[in-house]
Amino acid sequence: MHNIILAHRxxxxxxLLQYLVKFILLLTGKKEQLASYTKAxxxxxILVSVGFLVTGGYLLMNTELTMLMIVKLxxxxxxIPLAVVGFKKGNKALAGLSVVLILAAYGLxxxxxxxxxxxxxDTSATNDPIEKGKIVYQNASCIGCHGADGKxxxxxAKDLSITTLTIDEQKAIIKNGKSPMPGYKDLTDEQxxxxxxxxxxxxx
Numbered sequence: 626m627h628n629i630i631l632a633h634r635x636x637x638x639x640x641l642l643q644y645l646v647k648f649i650l651l652l653t654g655k656k657e658q659l660a661s662y663t664k665a666x667x668x669x670x671i672l673v674s675v676g677f678l679v680t681g682g683y684l685l686m687n688t689e690l691t692m693l694m695i696v697k698l699x700x701x702x703x704x705i706p707l708a709v710v711g712f713k714k715g716n717k718a719l720a721g722l723s724v725v726l727i728l729a730a731y732g733l734x735x736x737x738x739x740x741x742x743x744x745x746x747d748t749s750a751t752n753d754p755i756e757k758g759k760i761v762y763q764n765a766s767c768i769g770c771h772g773a774d775g776k777x778x779x780x781x782a783k784d785l786s787i788t789t790l791t792i793d794e795q796k797a798i799i800k801n802g803k804s805p806m807p808g809y810k811d812l813t814d815e816q817x818x819x820x821x822x823x824x825x826x827x828x829x
Contacts, residue, residue, distance in 0.1 A: 693733050704723040707719050748819065770782035
């Protein structure tokens with residue numbers, strides 16, 4: 626999964642760079658250079674676009690869908706036809722809008738990742754560390770990727786029932802994150818201890 630994420634990010638960067646170069650050429654009125662560049666990079670653009678969509682689709686099928694992700698997808702699918710029409714007809718407004726939408730999609734993906742890591746959990750309803758850990762596990766969206774028993778494996782999540790990580794290593798990953806998992810820096814030390822203790826119950 627990590628390799629897919631890395632490949633997707635590289636392809637997204639190349640996809641965006643391709644569009645930015647074409648937009649700058651269009652914006653500065655260099656139509657001949659734009660035509661030459663488009664012709665010379667046509668195969669590369671097709672490969673990058675297909676790779677971008679395939680890796681993105683794979684990640685989407687293995688990721689919890691949020692409202693931000695839905696908006697991101699809308700931006701991407703709106704940007705592609707706008708770009709095709711804009712660059713083909715030399716329409717600066719449409720081409721520019723397509724670039725803006727691609728940038729917005731990238732920004733939304735980053736915001737979504739940060740929001741997943743930002744969590745406030747109230748565990749005051751119980752004094753049982755295991756119950757507190759369960760509350761943290763559910764409210765921090767751990768269950769969305771790891772599942773109720775730690776074995777789900779969504780978005781490349783590790784199987785918590787067979788982990789060989791030490792308690793300190795688990796805490797470090799939860800706190801700081803490890804791609805594609807965001808870091809949960811808002812958790813207190815007590816909540817972190819309770820969470821790790823609860824997760825330990827998955828190993829039987």
